[in-house]
Amino acid sequence: MLTKRIIPCLDIKDGKTVKGVNFVGLRDAGYPVELAKLYAEQGADELVFLDITATVEKRKTLLELVSKVAAELNIPFTVGGGISSKEDVSALLAAGADKVSINSSAVKNPGLINELAQEFGSQCVVVAIDSRRVDGKHIVHTHGGRTPTELETLSWAREVVARGAGEILLTSMDQDGTKAGFDNELLAQLSAELPVPIIASGGAGIMAHFKDTFTTGKADAALAASIFHFKEIGIPELKHYLQKEGITVRPVS
Amino acid sequence: MKVAIVKYNAGNIRSVTYALQRLGIEPCISDELETLRSADKVIFPGVGEAGTAMAYLEERNLDQLIPTLRQPVLGVCLGLQLMCSHSEESNTPCLGIFDVEVKRFPPREKVPHMGWNRIEQVKGPLFDELSQEAYLYYVHSYYAELSPYTIAQTDYILPYSAALQKNNFFALQAHPEKSGKDGEKILENFLRLK
Numbered sequence: 001m002l003t004k005r006i007i008p009c010l011d012i013k014d015g016k017t018v019k020g021v022n023f024v025g026l027r028d029a030g031y032p033v034e035l036a037k038l039y040a041e042q043g044a045d046e047l048v049f050l051d052i053t054a055t056v057e058k059r060k061t062l063l064e065l066v067s068k069v070a071a072e073l074n075i076p077f078t079v080g081g082g083i084s085s086k087e088d089v090s091a092l093l094a095a096g097a098d099k100v101s102i103n104s105s106a107v108k109n110p111g112l113i114n115e116l117a118q119e120f121g122s123q124c125v126v127v128a129i130d131s132r133r134v135d136g137k138h139i140v141h142t143h144g145g146r147t148p149t150e151l152e153t154l155s156w157a158r159e160v161v162a163r164g165a166g167e168i169l170l171t172s173m174d175q176d177g178t179k180a181g182f183d184n185e186l187l188a189q190l191s192a193e194l195p196v197p198i199i200a201s202g203g204a205g206i207m208a209h210f211k212d213t214f215t216t217g218k219a220d221a222a223l224a225a226s227i228f229h230f231k232e233i234g235i236p237e238l239k240h241y242l243q244k245e246g247i248t249v250r251p252v253s
Numbered sequence: 254m255k256v257a258i259v260k261y262n263a264g265n266i267r268s269v270t271y272a273l274q275r276l277g278i279e280p281c282i283s284d285e286l287e288t289l290r291s292a293d294k295v296i297f298p299g300v301g302e303a304g305t306a307m308a309y310l311e312e313r314n315l316d317q318l319i320p321t322l323r324q325p326v327l328g329v330c331l332g333l334q335l336m337c338s339h340s341e342e343s344n345t346p347c348l349g350i351f352d353v354e355v356k357r358f359p360p361r362e363k364v365p366h367m368g369w370n371r372i373e374q375v376k377g378p379l380f381d382e383l384s385q386e387a388y389l390y391y392v393h394s395y396y397a398e399l400s401p402y403t404i405a406q407t408d409y410i411l412p413y414s415a416a417l418q419k420n421n422f423f424a425l426q427a428h429p430e431k432s433g434k435d436g437e438k439i440l441e442n443f444l445r446l447k
Contacts, residue, residue, distance in 0.1 A: 001370065001371065001408065002362075002366065002368050002369070002370050002409055003368060003369045003370065003388065005368050005369065040433065045368070045369055070267065070268065071271050071274070072275075074272065074275065074430075074431065074432070074433050074434070075431055076390055076392075076428075076431045093267075094267065095267075096267045096268060096271060098268065098431065120264065121264070121300065121301055121302065122365070123300070123365055123367065123392045123394075124300075166365065166367070167367065195360060195364060196363060197363055197367050197368070220363070220367075220368070221368070250369040251388075
């Protein structure tokens with residue numbers, strides 16, 4: 001049986017891992033390659049590296065870091081942040097990334113999703129969607145959740161899948177940093193309707209939140225950053241808990 | 254030991270190279286017939302689309318070479334599918350090493366099959382000392398049917414060939430290069446084959 005995936009996210013700034021509350025006020029949480037290996041040993045199923053300042057500062061994700069991670073890591077990983085062209089993706093995949101995640105650039109140029117899916121295959125194209133409630137509606141935001149668009153989250157999710165996205169990383173900006181749980185209502189809507197895996201992100205605080213997002217939220221994978229970086233929840237204990245709760249996860253060896 | 258990786262337009266050559274390096278092997282990546290023929294082991298990787306990949310292999314006569322190799326050969330992911338007789342992906346005639354049809358998953362669950370799944374009913378030296386609870390990492394939308402060559406099964410939507418073997422030809426649908434310690438074990442076992 002296909003397992004539910006646990007995905008630590010390493011937010012990268014200047015080659016280091018950071019995580020902030022609502023993406024503001026960043027705190028240092030360690031070095032990416034060491035942290036990545038540690039997570040892999042602890043039973044993480046996949047990793048995501050997001051160069052969170054890349055879009056804002058027009059920086060490209062550090063290819064050098066990607067190569068180092070790829071050389072040392074024996075599980076799949078995704079790289080996102082500041083990717084706006086086929087050339088960017090080609091360079092990241094050549095450096096050893098398994099998938100790329102695009103966000104603002106997909107909103108700005110939706111045709112990029114088609115191009116990437118045709119060139120590299122849907123399996124390596126993750127579209128990240130940052131969603132925030134505005135007047136009771138779920139609205140897509142770009143640039144680290146700062147800029148509202150006119151797109152409604154569900155209709156944008158349908159469009160990115162139609163264009164070839166292989167996976168959706170849905171971050172609830174309302175929940176992100178709150179530790180109050182994932183936005184399971186929105187996740188369940190997306191997961192029920194879309195034929196691709198949905199990664200839940202934003203709001204993980206306690207182990208029960210993961211169980212809830214896999215059951216109520218129907219998510220295929222759950223992503224979190226600070227609770228793992230600051231050792232509030234260990235991946236082995238999380239997996240034991242989920243197994244006990246009847247959720248299929250890859251056991252920690 | 255000389256390990257060659259077949260160089261073609263496959264997306265995971267770099268990852269396979271890194272995985273071998275972690276096991277202390279420096280592979281050579283080549284599309285030259287002599288280099289491939291003289292290697293002790295050949296790995297035939299693969300991430301991509303069947304039709305495009307076969308066209309590339311045909312242009313370089315690799316479609317002729319690969320089925321005639323005598324040393325242990327390991328196909329990975331799309332590599333496994335290309336070693337079969339035919340793929341529904343772009344209705345592509347493949348290398349025909351395994352007389353097996355590659356089909357698209359019926360859309361009863363999410364496709365691609367992406368993530369970690371069990372490998373079961375394993376047979377043969379590729380799986381020596383593999384944990385009973387082994388999980389491997391999969392990403393694919395097409396699958397090889399069960400056949401007399403099946404040496405392991407995985408169940409997603411339906412049971413299918415997680416691994417195939419015929420004589421010196423081995424193939425694995427999952428990505429051993431991305432499957433943690435269980436994947437490393439399978440690669441080690443392959444490298445130990447005579």
